Amino acid sequence: MPGELKGTRVIALVGPAGAGKTGLAEAMLFAAGAVDRHGSTGKGNSVGDSSPEARSRGGSTETNLYNFEYLGEKFAIVDAPGSIGFSSDGARAVALADIAIVVVDPDPARAALAAPAMRMLDEHGIPHLLFVNRIDQAHGRIRDLLTALQPMSVSPLIARQIPIREGDKVTGFVDLALERAFHYIPGKPSEQITLPSDLADREAEARTHMLEQLADHDDGLLEQLLMDQTPEPGTIFADLARETSDNLGVSVLFGSAENGWGVRRLLKALRHEAPGPQSTANRLGVEGPALHAFKTFHGGAVGRLVLSRILGGKIAEGAELRDPDSHAIRLGRYSPFKATRRPKSMKPATATSPRSQRSIS
Ligand SMILES: Nc1nc2c(ncn2[C@@H]2O[C@H](COP(=O)(O)OP(=O)(O)OP(=O)(O)O)[C@@H](O)[C@H]2O)c(=O)[nH]1
Numbered sequence: 001m002p003g004e005l006k007g008t009r010v011i012a013l014v015g016p017a018g019a020g021k022t023g024l025a026e027a028m029l030f031a032a033g034a035v036d037r038h039g040s041t042g043k044g045n046s047v048g049d050s051s052p053e054a055r056s057r058g059g060s061t062e063t064n065l066y067n068f069e070y071l072g073e074k075f076a077i078v079d080a081p082g083s084i085g086f087s088s089d090g091a092r093a094v095a096l097a098d099i100a101i102v103v104v105d106p107d108p109a110r111a112a113l114a115a116p117a118m119r120m121l122d123e124h125g126i127p128h129l130l131f132v133n134r135i136d137q138a139h140g141r142i143r144d145l146l147t148a149l150q151p152m153s154v155s156p157l158i159a160r161q162i163p164i165r166e167g168d169k170v171t172g173f174v175d176l177a178l179e180r181a182f183h184y185i186p187g188k189p190s191e192q193i194t195l196p197s198d199l200a201d202r203e204a205e206a207r208t209h210m211l212e213q214l215a216d217h218d219d220g221l222l223e224q225l226l227m228d229q230t231p232e233p234g235t236i237f238a239d240l241a242r243e244t245s246d247n248l249g250v251s252v253l254f255g256s257a258e259n260g261w262g263v264r265r266l267l268k269a270l271r272h273e274a275p276g277p278q279s280t281a282n283r284l285g286v287e288g289p290a291l292h293a294f295k296t297f298h299g300g301a302v303g304r305l306v307l308s309r310i311l312g313g314k315i316a317e318g319a320e321l322r323d324p325d326s327h328a329i330r331l332g333r334y335s336p337f338k339a340t341r342r343p344k345s346m347k348p349a350t351a352t353s354p355r356s357q358r359s360i361s
Pocket residue numbers: 015016017018019020021022023024040041042043058059060061080081082083103133134135136137255256257258259
């Protein structure tokens with residue numbers, strides 16, 4: 001499309017405190033090759049939560065920002081604190097994201113904790129997925145979790161995977177779109193295996209349910225299903241992408257941030273299905289270049305540092321901007337968001353000059 005905005009896609013991680021958002025960001029950075037060690041917030045060696053406050057509290061106290069490239073495409077992550085006392089810190093940045101991932105615990109008894117995040121995403125019309133984390137600790141059925149979560153979502157939840165279990169433990173998953181089974185390997189990409197024969201009926205039932213959900217918004221697919229034809233994977237993935245971008249359905253994937261399980265599958269889903277900056281510009285009613293500030297730091301040698309996302313085109317240093325009340329503001333020094341590295345010091349990113357802007361564009 002001519003004039004379509006391209007560039008870094010911004011992913012927000014939201015959900016209850018302790019669900020594993022900062023851990024998932026770490027796992028995504030590691031799986032994408034942005035960092036060479038898979039740290040953990042539990043062990044105090046994660047890229048995010050590097051401030052003394054977050055380390056001693058054992059949870060995020062402010063929003064962590066990261067960026068990475070995956071298979072040649074650029075992404076930034078906004079990792080918002082889940083704890084109520086700190087949740088306002090991430091709200092503005094989350095509202096500017098192209099897509100959000102709601103990170104939840106597999107225990108249905110804790111499902112209600114995801115309600116505030118799900119409500120906020122629905123209210124703002126922000127496309128989102130659900131990632132059921134801590135699958136290494138899951139005991140119950142994912143179906144029961146989805147039944148508990150569904151009332152919190154305006155759109156239907158679409159299970160895209162079913163678990164493979166050995167005894168009580170989840171040891172892998174079947175991707176329902178690809179009809180491929182994978183076995184988790186700690187610290188390594190999952191290995192493809194043949195679909196366990198005892199899962200064949202369950203897989204067929206779950207896949208049919210997923211396809212029927214997609215057919216609610218795709219007459220061609222509905223016709224194929226009625227005629228007992230097997231749809232092409234391309235059709236299924238295009239429908240899944242549209243369900244997400246148009247807020248028609250919420251894809252559900254699962255895994256374990258701590259073990260890196262299901263994280264490459266999640267990255268691939270984001271790569272193929274996350275909407276880009278143009279959708280967000282449309283959602284926010286942005287026409288032409290606009291700078292959206294989401295956090296301001298004042299004081300000391302820093303002067304004023306404004307973290308912002310630029311949408312709608314380039315903005316030069318020194319440009320005159322208008323605030324929502326049409327007051328003129330001169331843009332100071334501008335510094336693009338630097339590549340994420342494991343922090344050497346415990347300090348968050350700081351600016352080098354007064355009135356700096358740091359932007360994701
Ligand atoms: N067993 C297990 N533990 C996990 C997993 N993911 C995260 N954890 C642990 O859960 C705890 C909380 O993880 P965080 O990533 O800090 O959670 P968070 O969602 O960022 O929490 P807030 O920042 O407070 O909102 C840490 O001790 C992690 O090591 C997982 O997949 N399996």
